[in-house]
Structures are given as C-alpha cells and as structure tokens.
Amino acid sequence: MGTLLSKLEERLPLAPLKEAALHKQVPIHKHAFWYYMGGISLFFFLVQMVTGVLLLFHYQPGAETAHASALRIMTKVDFGWLIRSIHSWSANLMVGAIFVHMFSVFFMKAYQKPRDLTWYTGLALLGMTFLFGFTGYLLPWDDIAFFATKVGVDVAAGTPVIGKEIANILRGGTDITGLTIQRFFALHAVVLPGIFIAILSLHLLLVQIHGNKIPEGVERANAYRTIPFFPNFLYADLYVWLLAFNVLSILAAIYPWPLGPEADILKPAPQGIHPEWYFMAQFQLLKMMPEPVAMTLFGAAGALWAIVPLWNPATATGRRGKLATYAGIAAAIGLIGLTILAYGKL
C-alpha cells in the first residue's frame, strides 16, 4: 500500500496540497457563522448535480414527451418523486443560500481587493443559478411551468433595445413550443453546468488562495481566534451540510414538489400566474412602472451592486464604506419589500 501511494505521489504530487490543507487556518469570531453560507450553497449545487443526473436517466425533452416522462418519474419510477422533489427544493434552497452568502460577503466587505475577483466570479455564479432555475422550471411542461416561463420571457423581452432578440433566441421562435423545451434542456443540462463548474472551480480556488475575510472591526479589536481548516473546520462544515441535508429532506418528503396537468398553449393563463419567488421583486417593479423604465432601473441598480469593489475599494470604515453598508441595507429592504408586495397583490 505504501509503495503504491509513493508511486502515485511520483506521478500526481499531492503532498503540497496536503501540506497546505494542514496549515490553512480559518478565523472564528462572532460573525463566523456566515462563512458557512458559501459551503451550504456549494452543498445544494452538489445535490443538484447528483439528482439532476438521476433525472436525466428518465426525462425526455420535447412537446410530446416532456410532461409524460415527468409524470412517469413521479408515479412509476421507484423514488422518482423523491428525487424530483429534492431537485426542485434544493434548487430553491440553493438560490436562497446564495442570496444570504452574497449579502454576508457584501456586509463583511469581502469584495475588496484582493478578493474582488472572487466577488465577480460569485456574481457570475448567481446569474447562472438564475438561468438554471429559469430553464429548469419549464422542463416538466405542466401548465404553471408554461405560463410562468411565458411571463419570464416577457420580462426579458422588456429589456431595452435587445429585449425582443433575447426573447426570440430563448424561445427558439416567437412562441414557446417544443423547440423551447429542447433549447432550455440543452442549456440546463449541458451548457450551463459546463460553464458553471469552470467558474465555480475558479471561485473556490480564489477562496483558498485569499482565505476568509475577517471583518475590519473584528480584526482591529483582535476579537478572533483561528482554527485549523483540517480537520476542525471541515468537521464543522460537514456538520452544517448534514443539517442542510436534513432540512432539504424534510421539505422534499413532507411537501413533495407537485406536477400540474400538461401545458395547453391554447388555454388562457390561470389566475395569479407569477414567476418563481426570486424573480418576484423584478416582477413587481415591472407592474409598478413602464417596462423599459423598470428594466433600466433594475439593470442600473444591479450594475452598481456588481461594481461595488470599484466604488468602495479600500476600507470598511471610511465614508464610502458606510455608504456601501447603507446601500446593502437598502438593497435588502428593497428586494424583500418588493417581493412581499408582489405576493400580497397576487
């Protein structure tokens, strides 16, 4: 066994990695809880990969087959309902965890140099997660999926100048048809995972290189200690993953994700049709003002949010540091407020 390992080591030198893992330290302080959020997001993504592959074995895209195969997964395939339920719940929990992760990074000012590249890759991952959610939602081809996607594509069509083109490319024409399912499926199961994994790898590499950001106040007061990443923090991380898995299992088993009747494109949209919860704030804004204005406003706010490392580059306590904190609070209140408003008006 020993010689086998040393032979492997000659060809694949892992010793430096092991060395780095043993020396890596993780800071622990009163805000350290938020460090788990990235790990939880990663965990839900891993669940998505595993359950997604399992669903691939049975799902058939296409206008004639999509709903029938989803129905077969729900009723005929052993534990198919559970796998699909876990996939759908995990998708939503993943979006939620990424949101919390992003806001905690924002408030800790962990986007500042040298972690600005980590911030940008993280935002790219968030954007792709939205695309995952959007493309995956249509695949079962039930009535809610169909009409919610229609609403979603209409939102995209509202983008100034290029909106119509984007909508046509997404749909594969001027209407949502079997071709749209095929397109969304290709994006959801092939294109997006490939790009996502590449960016995720870079994101994780950057996290490993720069380590966890210690909030400035905590660092100044020296109110933290460090623990070894291996095994102490790893145990703690596994602990939280296990809890996350249990929460996911409860939701998936007690509230199995429903499958509605097959989409009928000739039927009128059911009342109160709306996109998934993470698009609700945008949906509400669109209802409150003309489409181009809403899209411009949302786009501008998003762009400002994304480039925060540029306008708040240095310290957490300076004038701009405070401004960033207020912007973060305003963004959180805005998103939550608009979402509540949107659900209240359904």
Add this chain to the structure above:
Amino acid sequence: MNYPTWTIDVIGSGWVIGLIAIIHVFISHFAVGAGLFLPVTEYFARKHGRTDVLDFLHHHTRFFLVLTAVAGATTGVGIWFAISLVQPEATATLIRTFVFAWGMEWVVFLVEVASLVFYYYGWEKMSPELHQKIGWVYAATAFLSLVIINGILTFMLTPGTWLVTRSFWGGFFNPTYWPSLIMRAFVALSLAGLWGIYQGTKLDRDSFLRIWLLRYSSRWLIPSYMFAGFILIWYLQVVPDPSMAAMTRGIATAGVGNLSILTRVAMLIGLFTVTIALLVLFGPYLNPKDFTRAKAVALLIAGFFVTGATEWSREVIRKPFAIRGFMYSNGLYLQDVGKKLNTPFIENARWARLNPDIGEAMFKMQCMSCHTLHGYRSLAISLAGRDAESIYNFLVVLQKGSENPYRDIMPPLLGADADLKALAAYLSKEIAPPPSGGAASVKP
C-alpha cells in the same frame, strides 16, 4: 358517542393531544434518562475524586427538578385533560381497565419527585453515601414510571389477550410491551446524553470539564445505536398486520408520489437517527473544542423531531382504532357496528339530539376526531370538487363492510340513509358554501 364534542378547527383536536403529548414524551424520557445520568455520573465522580463533575451535577440537578416536577407533571396532567375532552369513550375504557396501574403510577411518581427533591437539597447536607442512595431511588422510580405507563400506551395498539379475557395483566403485558419498553429506555439514555452535551457547551471553551463532559455524554448514545435496530425489528414483528400494511402500502398515494405520508415520515426518522449519530461523532466526540451551543441546540431539535415523529407514527399505525380491535378512534365500539350500522344516528348518539342539524352532529361525532373542515386532514381538500350527491356516494362506501376500501384507516359510518344525506349536505355546504347561501342539492 355518548359525550359532548369539542370543536378545534385548523389543527384539529387530535393535535391538541399530540402537541402536549410530544412535549411530555420528550420531557418524561429526559427525566428517565437523567434519573440514571445523575447517580451514575455521581458514582463515577466520587470514585475518581472529580469535584468539578460533582459541582456540575449539583447545578444540573436543579434543572431536572424543575423539568420533572413542574413541566413533566403539568404536561402529564394536560394529556389527561385533553384526551378526556377529545376521546372521552376511550379515556373511560382506559380508566376502567387500568385504574390499578394509575394508582401505582401516582405512588411511584410521588416517590420520584420526593427523592429528586431530597437529592437536590441533599448535595451539601447529606453524607455522600446517603446522597448516592437517594440518587439510586430516583433512578429506580423514574424508570418504574416508564415501566407502568408503557403498559397502558402499548395496550392501545396491541391489547393482546385482554380482548378475550379482559384481564388486567393480559392487557398490560401485551405483545408490544417489551420491545417498546426497551426502545424507550434506550431513547431515554440518548436524550440524557444529548442534554449532557448541551449543558457541556455552556462551560468555558477550554476547560477540561467541558471536553470531558462532551465526550462522556456522547457515549450515552452508544447503547441506542448498538441495539435499537434489533429492537425495532422485534417491535415491527409484533405490530398488527393491518398497521404494517398501512406503512408499506401507503394511505394517500395519489398525487403526492408513491409513498404514504406515514412511510415518508418513517424515512425521515431513519435519516434523522443517522444524522444524530454522525453529528455527535463529528461534533462533541471528535471535535469537542469547536462544538458550539448553537450546534448543540440543532442536535436537540433533531432529537425532538425523532421523538415527535416516532410518536406521531405510532399513533397513525393505530388507525382506525383508539384501542385496536375494540374501539374505533371516534368512540364507536367494534362490537356495536353490526347492530347500529344502518339505524338512525339519533338513536345511538344522545348528545346529537341537542343539535338541530343532524348532518353537523354526524360530522362532529363521527368525523371530527380525525378530520377538520379546513385545517389538518382537511375535508375541504379531501372532498374538493365533489357536490353533495358525490359526497353521499362516497359516504355509502364507508358502510360497505369488507368491500369498503377505507376500512383499514377509517371507522365505518353509522347512520340511516337520511343521515348520510344530511351529512353530505352539511359537508358540501361547509367546504364550498353556495354564493346565495342556499341549501345544497341533496336534501335529507
């Protein structure tokens, strides 16, 4: 059906019992586990001269005194209060059958509380030997109260030879008595361990006592994980066949996947049980220094979930009976079904005479022990899309004896044809009130 009814909408009257009972079960098993945890740990500490452990136990005893004598006692009485309102017939049968057992239980509980009081106040005033002895008395009486109550609890699922002989001991030492007792004893040890872990996290992070206590308390879960699997297999072997069928075949399969809610909850219980083992291993046992109180709370919540879900499952597999083979969950005696099935309902239910709406009286006396109109096990959902005619057709099925597909989960429905029509009219009105407020289509 000779008592007034108690209407609890939304959660249903069953959950009133359920919520009180789950809390009580959690506390009482804690108390049984702690009954051993305290004197065993005291014995160890005295043997090894660990004064820090003795100090900790002294402090710890106060909590258990409050838990057992206040929270345990009030929730215990609360269960009585609730079941006598929700299930008066079944409660009366339990009292008639087990009055001797409750007599014993009161004596044992009195000694348990008294010995705990002496144990707490005796830390500084008694000789170590006497104090240790009192501790053993507390342990023995706490366990004895489980020994007694377990007989009554298991009786309701498997009354055993009592059904024929009406013998007290036949009902008490029924087929599920022993596996249930051993399982509950293991659960009690585990909960004591979880509580020790939680208390340990309150201590100073680097203290020797904290690390010792977390590791020591973790070990209290080992017996459960070594033997509980075998005991569970034993238990399932003696559970009645229809109950096992409900577990494997499923109750409500349509639309929510292939497995019944009971089976899905059973899966979650398995998952949580494994989770607790892994959490304890990777948390307080292998990594005691970094094990925080928040994580200990998560562990306790997991323990609470397993306890609650297991008790809930035990209740569900008893359906459609309150006492299997003797009395249905709505208070109808099995032996009365034949002669009462198609007779006018009013002849069998004295309190129904006070209610001018016979349909409402039927609902309250025959459906409401398990269902609500719009809340838990909602009839509005179960009967969605049906009009009075269609509901009536369904109710007729509930009178069809061996041809009734619901016979293993719901009691047969008593009443003459006019009663069934009245119930159908009432339900259709309640679940979808007509806009004009007019009567439903089928008239009694």
